[in-house]
Amino acid sequence: MLLLTHYFPTHRGGVEISAGRVANLMSERGYDITWIASDSDAPPEDMPKIRFVSVPANNFTENKLGIPYPLWSRKALSRIREALANADIVHIHESLYQGNVMGARMARKLGIPYVVTQHIGFIPYKNPLLRFILKTANKLVALPTLRGAKAVAFMSEITQAYFKSLGFEHPATELIPFGVNTEIFSPTGPSDKSEFGFSNDLPMCVYVGRFVEKKGLPILRRLATANKNVQWAMAGWGPINPDEWGLPNVKVFRNLSGPTLAPLFRAADLFVMPSVGEGYPAVVQESMACGTPVLITTETAEGYSPAKPYLNAVPANDPDQWEETAKRLLSDLDSLNATSESISEFAREHWSWSRCVDRYEAMIQKAVAL
Numbered sequence: 039m040l041l042l043t044h045y046f047p048t049h050r051g052g053v054e055i056s057a058g059r060v061a062n063l064m065s066e067r068g069y070d071i072t073w074i075a076s077d078s079d080a081p082p083e084d085m086p087k088i089r090f091v092s093v094p095a096n097n098f099t100e101n102k103l104g105i106p107y108p109l110w111s112r113k114a115l116s117r118i119r120e121a122l123a124n125a126d127i128v129h130i131h132e133s134l135y136q137g138n139v140m141g142a143r144m145a146r147k148l149g150i151p152y153v154v155t156q157h158i159g160f161i162p163y164k165n166p167l168l169r170f171i172l173k174t175a176n177k178l179v180a181l182p183t184l185r186g187a188k189a190v191a192f193m194s195e196i197t198q199a200y201f202k203s204l205g206f207e208h209p210a211t212e213l214i215p216f217g218v219n220t221e222i223f224s225p226t227g228p229s230d231k232s233e234f235g236f237s238n239d240l241p242m243c244v245y246v247g248r249f250v251e252k253k254g255l256p257i258l259r260r261l262a263t264a265n266k267n268v269q270w271a272m273a274g275w276g277p278i279n280p281d282e283w284g285l286p287n288v289k290v291f292r293n294l295s296g297p298t299l300a301p302l303f304r305a306a307d308l309f310v311m312p313s314v315g316e317g318y319p320a321v322v323q324e325s326m327a328c329g330t331p332v333l334i335t336t337e338t339a340e341g342y343s344p345a346k347p348y349l350n351a352v353p354a355n356d357p358d359q360w361e362e363t364a365k366r367l368l369s370d371l372d373s374l375n376a377t378s379e380s381i382s383e384f385a386r387e388h389w390s391w392s393r394c395v396d397r398y399e400a401m402i403q404k405a406v407a408l
Contacts, residue, residue: 039064039402040125041073042118044108044135046090048079050275050295051106051248052320053157056193056216057131060155061088063395072121076108076137093117093137104250104277105168110137118144127406128152133183134175142183151188151405155214156180159200161252161315177204184208188405191398194317194341212401215342216320217394218327220386222297225329225378229304234271235289236305241368242269244306244330246299246321247313249276254312254335257360261310262288264361268368271302303328307371310334310364314354317341327385329378333364344388348381 045051047058054075065071065087073081073088076095093114100106118141122128128145130138133154145152160176163169181204184190189210192198198213231238243261247253255278262270262285272280273291280290294302299321303309309325309332318341325332332349339351350367352359367374 039069039071040118040121040128040141041071041088041131042128042138042141043073043075043131044106044137046073046075046079046081046092048082049106052216052316053131055296056157056320057129057155058082058085059217059219059391060395060398061085061129063391064399067395067399072124074114074118074121074137074141076110076114078108091117091121095137107135108137110140115140122148122150125150127402129155129402130183130187131155132157133180139179139183142186146186151408152186153189153191153402153405154184154187155191155193156184156197156201157193158316159197164251176201181206188408189401191401192317195343196337196340197317199340210401210404212397214394214397214401215318215389216323217391218320218323218385218389219297220327220390223300223303223324223327223385225304225382227304228301230301231269231305234291234302234305236269236271240267240269241307241371242271242305243308243310243364243368244271244273244302244325245310246273246294246302246325247311247319248274249278249280251278252313252315254314254354255280257312257357258310259283259285260357261361261364265365265368268364271306273299273302299324300328303330306330307374308333308364308367311338312352312354312360313338323385323389326381327389329382331367331374331377331381333360333367342388345384348377348384 043054043057045054047054062085071088074091077092078097081090094111095108097108191212191214231242266287270288273294275292303325309330311334335354336351339349352363
């Protein structure tokens with residue numbers, strides 16, 4: 039299998055982290071995997087059975103604009119051609135990135151089947167030009183890539199519905215939510231706020247993700263400003279720097295990722311993510327697996343409808359309602375924490391990694407056989 043992503047998991051984005059976990063588990067099942075991604079970050083060191091190929095890329099669009107879209111060099115594209123010579127199947131995560139699109143085109147010319155995992159649909163950027171560019175690119179670039187695949191897996195219902203609205207139809211389409219390691223992300227384990235420099239006597243909220251516009255950082259800043267007695271753990275990185283907000287109740291954690299996030303989820307009373315345009319983020323599932331209640335956008339809540347009864351959701355463009363809802367939830371911590379067991383049980387039942395990888399393996403085996 040040739041795996042194509044724009045970054046490696048060390049970049050700490052949801053797409054590449056998801057790709058890494060699926061690939062690592064499939065390599066343990068005997069799949070021979072070569073993974074090509076941009077050299078913006080080093081390959082992971084904890085996947086010994088996978089061959090990694092870092093290719094030259096220019097990442098100025100993310101560094102300057104906050105848009106994660108590395109531009110691959112001609113040398114990078116030649117490395118894809120070399121890897122295709124030994125590939126029986128190509129697995130692409132996201133249909134819009136340059137290297138992934140070129141890999142799909144090369145695979146079609148060589149008669150090598152490919153499958154796509156589509157994580158993201160439309161991102162409602164504030165900049166109307168960016169919105170126009172994304173919509174046009176999805177129609178002209180993403181749709182042909184998806185239509186040429188032997189199978190397409192959507193990570194969320196909202197992403198699936200978006201591409202259907204663009205006219206996408208495919209006989210081999212599946213909804214495969216991101217898997218969660220429910221042994222690591224569980225209610226059992228360290229959960230002390232003081233371990234992260236917070237008081238155990240005050241409410242604590244946690245946000246995990248990149249510090250960028252579409253994640254709702256302005257709303258998070260407003261919530262943290264509104265009540266100084268609510269503590270905020272901000273785990274992530276990006277062009278927006280919460281340290282510059284000058285709020286004593288906000289602490290930034292830039293070095294937490296993967297399993298090290300589990301104690302932070304358990305210590306928190308509420309996970310908050312006002313993000314838009316990204317389907318159903320893995321960190322929402324991981325928080326729920328730890329039994330931590332979540333407050334997300336109504337758009338994100340549409341990503342996996344069976345989870346709706348266990349969610350608190352607010353429209354993304356209503357800051358007043360975000361403030362009111364957060365205040366109401368945190369004013370009664372006993373009632374909020376009483377939902378922990380049912381939330382974690384739901385996550386274990388629906389999002390185990392074994393279930394996720396079983397479905398990917400069946401999809402890929404069928405695509406190779408066609």
